[in-house]
Amino acid sequence: MNEWVFSLIEGGGYWGILFLMMLENIVPPIPSELIMGVAGIATAKGRMDFAPVLAAGTAGSTLGNYVLFLAADRLGYERLKPFVDRWGRWLTMDWHEVERAGSYLRKHGHWVVFVVRFMPMFRSIISIPAGLAHMRHGTFLLYTAAGAAIWNTLLILAGRWLGQRFVEAETWIGWATLVFAVAAAVWYFWRVLTWRPSANGGKDQ
Numbered sequence: 001m002n003e004w005v006f007s008l009i010e011g012g013g014y015w016g017i018l019f020l021m022m023l024e025n026i027v028p029p030i031p032s033e034l035i036m037g038v039a040g041i042a043t044a045k046g047r048m049d050f051a052p053v054l055a056a057g058t059a060g061s062t063l064g065n066y067v068l069f070l071a072a073d074r075l076g077y078e079r080l081k082p083f084v085d086r087w088g089r090w091l092t093m094d095w096h097e098v099e100r101a102g103s104y105l106r107k108h109g110h111w112v113v114f115v116v117r118f119m120p121m122f123r124s125i126i127s128i129p130a131g132l133a134h135m136r137h138g139t140f141l142l143y144t145a146a147g148a149a150i151w152n153t154l155l156i157l158a159g160r161w162l163g164q165r166f167v168e169a170e171t172w173i174g175w176a177t178l179v180f181a182v183a184a185a186v187w188y189f190w191r192v193l194t195w196r197p198s199a200n201g202g203k204d205q
Contacts, residue, residue, distance in 0.1 A: 009038045010047060014056040021060025025124045026067060032057070036152050040159020050160075054152055061117075061148035062141060065127045069140055072131025080132065102129030110135055110143065117147025 009016060017039055024032050036057050042048040072080055105112050105126065113130055116122045130140055 009035060010042050014048075014052045017053060017056040018060040018063075021057050022064040022067075023060075025061055025064025025127075032061065032152070033155055036155035037159040037162070040156040040161075041163035042159075043156065044160040044163025050156060053156055054149065057152040057156070058145055058149045061152065062145045065124060065144050065148075066141065068124060068127035069131040069135075069137075072128045073134060073137075074131075077132055080128075098125070098128050098132075102132060105129045105133065110139060113140060114143040114147040117144065117151050123147075 009020065012019065017035065020035050021032060024035065036053075039048060039053045039057065043050050043053060075083070110130070113126055113135070116126045127140075127144075
């Protein structure tokens with residue numbers, strides 16, 4: 001069962017890691033914790049090297065977030081809000097959530113883009129208010145890449161530690177991926193079926 005996880009990540013090589021990490025920040029098929037964890041185990045087994053794994057993972061994270069940032073930056077408030085309002089059920093978010101993240105960004109400053117790289121629930125969505133605020137592209141990319149590099153380093157080291165100390169690490173990761181995939185699918189469809197736009201529509205900001 002766990003072989004497909006490793007063949008998917010290792011078979012794609014470093015470019016596969018980059019692609020999966022980029023996709024994970026837009027439409028997460030597999031969480032970054034598992035992608036980089038598996039890659040970390042691969043480094044422990046000598047099947048991949050640490051530096052290229054980190055570079056690929058960080059580049060993928062940065063590019064994925066930059067796609068969301070560019071969309072918000074180019075579309076702007078007037079065109080992006082109707083899109084979120086219309087497709088919010090399938091995005092499982094509404095404009096109020098975007099506004100809330102934007103309020104946090106305005107209150108605490110652009111360095112928030114760096115900090116939220118360590119928060120799974122917010123590390124992608126913060127790219128939208130950052131784009132709407134027309135944050136400097138270089139600053140956004142720098143903060144995003146720096147935060148992603150640190151987080152990915154920790155994930156790779158954790159995977160390497162598991163791979164070096166536990167023969168069963170690959171099996172654990174495989175089962176964890178399967179359980180997460182099923183849970184994520186159930187969670188998504190539950191969100192779609194029960195989703196309702198917020199009553200205030202983001203007007204309390």
